[in-house]
Amino acid sequence: MLNNPTEALMHFIKYVQLEKNFSVHTVREYEADITQFLHFLEQEGVYCLTEVEYLHARLYVTKLYEENMARTSISRKISSIRSFFRYLNREVDLDDAPFRSLYHPKKEERLPSFFYEEELQQLFAASSGEDEKSIRNMAILELLYATGIRVSECVSVEVNQIDFAYSILRVMGKGRKERIVPFGQYAHDALTRYMEEVRPKLMKNKDHQRLFVNMRGGELTARGVRHILSEMMEEASLHSKIYPHMLRHTFATHLLNNGADLRTVQELLGHAHLSSTQVYTHVTKEHLRNTYMNTHPRA
Numbered sequence: 001m002l003n004n005p006t007e008a009l010m011h012f013i014k015y016v017q018l019e020k021n022f023s024v025h026t027v028r029e030y031e032a033d034i035t036q037f038l039h040f041l042e043q044e045g046v047y048c049l050t051e052v053e054y055l056h057a058r059l060y061v062t063k064l065y066e067e068n069m070a071r072t073s074i075s076r077k078i079s080s081i082r083s084f085f086r087y088l089n090r091e092v093d094l095d096d097a098p099f100r101s102l103y104h105p106k107k108e109e110r111l112p113s114f115f116y117e118e119e120l121q122q123l124f125a126a127s128s129g130e131d132e133k134s135i136r137n138m139a140i141l142e143l144l145y146a147t148g149i150r151v152s153e154c155v156s157v158e159v160n161q162i163d164f165a166y167s168i169l170r171v172m173g174k175g176r177k178e179r180i181v182p183f184g185q186y187a188h189d190a191l192t193r194y195m196e197e198v199r200p201k202l203m204k205n206k207d208h209q210r211l212f213v214n215m216r217g218g219e220l221t222a223r224g225v226r227h228i229l230s231e232m233m234e235e236a237s238l239h240s241k242i243y244p245h246m247l248r249h250t251f252a253t254h255l256l257n258n259g260a261d262l263r264t265v266q267e268l269l270g271h272a273h274l275s276s277t278q279v280y281t282h283v284t285k286e287h288l289r290n291t292y293m294n295t296h297p298r299a
Helices: 005-018 024-043 054-066 071-092 117-127 132-147 151-156 185-203 222-235 244-257 262-269 274-295
Strands: 168-172 178-182
Touching: 005 024, 005 071, 024 054, 024 071, 054 071, 117 132, 117 222, 132 151, 132 168, 132 185, 132 222, 132 244, 151 168, 151 222, 151 244, 178 262, 222 244, 244 262, 244 274, 262 274
Parallel strands: none
Antiparallel strands: 168 178
């Protein structure tokens, strides 16, 4: 296995799929990161994993910096390759020191982008309509904002995961961890209308349980949701870029701005660590500061 890096990668991918139970998206990132590193090794004349040294690891990271790659992406690639070598160290006693000795680059201080409430109202107003597509799109928008779920979670939701009587949604998050998220009246009404008036017509002869479907009745993809949101932005004449995670950021920011405690927001978002949620406190502080500077007479 060590003489054939491709075979080693294949074993590792099976491991993270079957034993670690990682999501399809995470597995795809691991495979892409490690494949890229293996190609780099080939260019350096290294065809056996036992020949990899700390120097190769440093050269690879230097190459990523020279390509102006974001620090978060570099950090993720280091983690992926480090996990790969750690797995091989445990399975076949490969020395994993080359990447174990690397430091992760310091993260860039980038605050999450979010919608102000006025912008969101404009988006909702421009997205309303009586045709099937508009009703479906409004249900997607309402659910994303009402729950803060990830786009991968949204497209994976099945009909039986929604309890309309109690207005709660069962979500299967990262690491196959299930959580319960409530949603409000606006999302309840939009989902009910979509389920009663639109989904049955779109499904026709299709047979699957996914909640959101495309206009042909097939399962809606994450790329499809991104396209839908971009069309909504154009319709609302909002010129900033939108991505599904922006609604997740907006959900968390609006909750904290209106008095929700950090632990509750952590639970709703499905964050394993509170530090992941704390970034939104920086957003709310910046929002408060900007409001103060723009409105106080002697600011």
